[in-house]
Amino acid sequence: MLPEYGRPVTELLAELTALKEADLPVRGGKVTAYVYDTGLPEVHEAAHRAYAEMLEVNMLDPTAFPSMVALERQVVGAVAELLGRPGAPGIFTSGGTESIMLAVKAARDARPGATRVVLPVTAHPAFHKAAHYLGMEIVPVPVDPVTYRASVPAFEAELDDRTALAVVSAPSYPQGVVDPVEEVAALAAARGVPCHVDACVGGWLLPWLREAGAAIPPFDLSVPGVTSISCDLHKFGYAPKGASVLLFRDPELRRRAYFASAAWPGYTIINATVQSSRSAGPLGGAWATLQALGREGYLELGCRTLEATRRLAEGVGKIPGLRVLGKPEAALVAIAGSSQVDVFVLADEARRLGWFLQPQLSYAGIPANIHVTVTGVTLAGVDAMLEVIAEAAEAARRRGPAEVPEGLPELIASLDLDALDDATFAELAASVGIDLTATGQPGMAVVNAVLDALPAATREAILVRFLSVMYS
Numbered sequence: 001m002l003p004e005y006g007r008p009v010t011e012l013l014a015e016l017t018a019l020k021e022a023d024l025p026v027r028g029g030k031v032t033a034y035v036y037d038t039g040l041p042e043v044h045e046a047a048h049r050a051y052a053e054m055l056e057v058n059m060l061d062p063t064a065f066p067s068m069v070a071l072e073r074q075v076v077g078a079v080a081e082l083l084g085r086p087g088a089p090g091i092f093t094s095g096g097t098e099s100i101m102l103a104v105k106a107a108r109d110a111r112p113g114a115t116r117v118v119l120p121v122t123a124h125p126a127f128h129k130a131a132h133y134l135g136m137e138i139v140p141v142p143v144d145p146v147t148y149r150a151s152v153p154a155f156e157a158e159l160d161d162r163t164a165l166a167v168v169s170a171p172s173y174p175q176g177v178v179d180p181v182e183e184v185a186a187l188a189a190a191r192g193v194p195c196h197v198d199a200c201v202g203g204w205l206l207p208w209l210r211e212a213g214a215a216i217p218p219f220d221l222s223v224p225g226v227t228s229i230s231c232d233l234h235k236f237g238y239a240p241k242g243a244s245v246l247l248f249r250d251p252e253l254r255r256r257a258y259f260a261s262a263a264w265p266g267y268t269i270i271n272a273t274v275q276s277s278r279s280a281g282p283l284g285g286a287w288a289t290l291q292a293l294g295r296e297g298y299l300e301l302g303c304r305t306l307e308a309t310r311r312l313a314e315g316v317g318k319i320p321g322l323r324v325l326g327k328p329e330a331a332l333v334a335i336a337g338s339s340q341v342d343v344f345v346l347a348d349e350a351r352r353l354g355w356f357l358q359p360q361l362s363y364a365g366i367p368a369n370i371h372v373t374v375t376g377v378t379l380a381g382v383d384a385m386l387e388v389i390a391e392a393a394e395a396a397r398r399r400g401p402a403e404v405p406e407g408l409p410e411l412i413a414s415l416d417l418d419a420l421d422d423a424t425f426a427e428l429a430a431s432v433g434i435d436l437t438a439t440g441q442p443g444m445a446v447v448n449a450v451l452d453a454l455p456a457a458t459r460e461a462i463l464v465r466f467l468s469v470m471y472s
């Protein structure tokens with residue numbers, strides 16, 4: 001806790017290093033989610049130094065710190081140029097979720113009375129969060145069961161004057177496929193409905209993949225009817241976390257995202273984002289990453305990513321009991337198992353071999369799978385990754401599927417979770433062999449299998465309890 005006397009920096013850093021020993025490694029390509037590694041240490045070093053340089057600049061007041069306005073103009077300008085509308089107005093935000101929150105707010109305020117957000121079932125939960133925070137309603141539409149792209153007729157049936165926003169993904173995270181952006185944007189425009197493209201994961205990737213030879217359909221602000229687009233630089237821009245850009249077709253819509261308040265006797269509040277005081281460190285880090293790589297650097301990373309994704313998808317197709325879901329168009333690959341290979345057990349086995357593969361639960365008719373985000377560093381280790389997946393699949397076949405304790409999903413579904421305190425909840429989990437304090441360690445298969453057997457609302461209630469127990 002708080003020490004009585006100040007401690008020297010060397011001691012503090014040693015303590016941080018020791019604490020991080022239990023973390024997943026952020027470099028090296030053995031963690032296939034959460035982290036984005038160029039494989040070029042000098043690029044990340046440039047970002048760290050620029051981040052530290054801007055760390056104490058407060059983005060609260062652009063008149064006080066013009067450096068941050070200059071950097072934001074450059075970063076937003078680069079994204080607008082890459083995404084089909086040079087000079088388009090934008091906002092630098094802390095991440096995909098904040099960009100999405102602001103896109104939904106802008107749409108809500110631009111169409112008073114319209115409260116529905118129509119989106120594919122594969123859209124990121126940040127939209128559900130935005131709707132929850134902003135008092136709006138989600139209208140989910142199905143995706144094609146083979147391609148995993150949003151159904152255009154289903155969109156057509158749902159877009160009307162109650163719709164505040166139509167949402168498509170480029171690509172969606174779960175299967176890495178690009179929704180039919182042109183078709184949905186045209187339908188939305190014909191009804192006067194704004195259309196947001198969630199290119200959080202693909203905005204700074206798809207253009208380079210296209211240039212590297214991949215067939216990427218139009219998805220950005222060059223598509224008529226697209227009114228806003230989000231692009232995370234802390235994903236395939238390879239910037240440190242805290243960096244996303246939200247672009248608008250026109251400045252009127254951007255103004256709807258802004259917030260100002262003079263309803264108090266303190267300093268004037270004028271915010272472009274959800275946060276008010278915030279560090280310009282992430283902006284400095286993002287700017288430096290863009291500058292350190294340049295067009296040539298990103299194109300090279302795009303070529304490597306494309307090659308690694310092709311090799312991974314081909315290789316997985318040859319492993320008995322596994323298959324790739326859909327045809328990944330970006331650098332995200334979803335690998336489903338079979339009656340012989342349980343993907344949750346596979347993920348545990350891979351973890352034992354030193355690799356983290358991200359489990360995804362079944363939802364809306366889409367089977368459970370493991371998710372691999374291919375990044376710049378992946379190509380160098382793609383053969384090793386395939387060997388690990390094959391070995392883990394074989395081990396999973398020998399072990400058989402994760403066994404859900406008899407009657408547990410039914411028991412959980414029947415519980416009034418709000419009536420239990422955290423300690424009772426943790427005890428209940430322990431009594432069926434689930435240690436809620438052992439997060440992220442090998443042995444998550446049963447937890448995932450139990451969650452997978454529950455309806456989404458119960459999963460959510462359990463996850464909230466899980467977090468609460470973790471911090472109690």
Ligand SMILES: Cc1ncc(COP(=O)(O)O)c(C=O)c1O
Pocket residue numbers: 094095096097098124126169171172173198199200201232
């Ligand atoms: C398509 C998509 N949208 C939004 C997000 C949310 O981004 P963040 O985690 O930066 O809030 C993600 C994150 O993976 C994503 O893949």
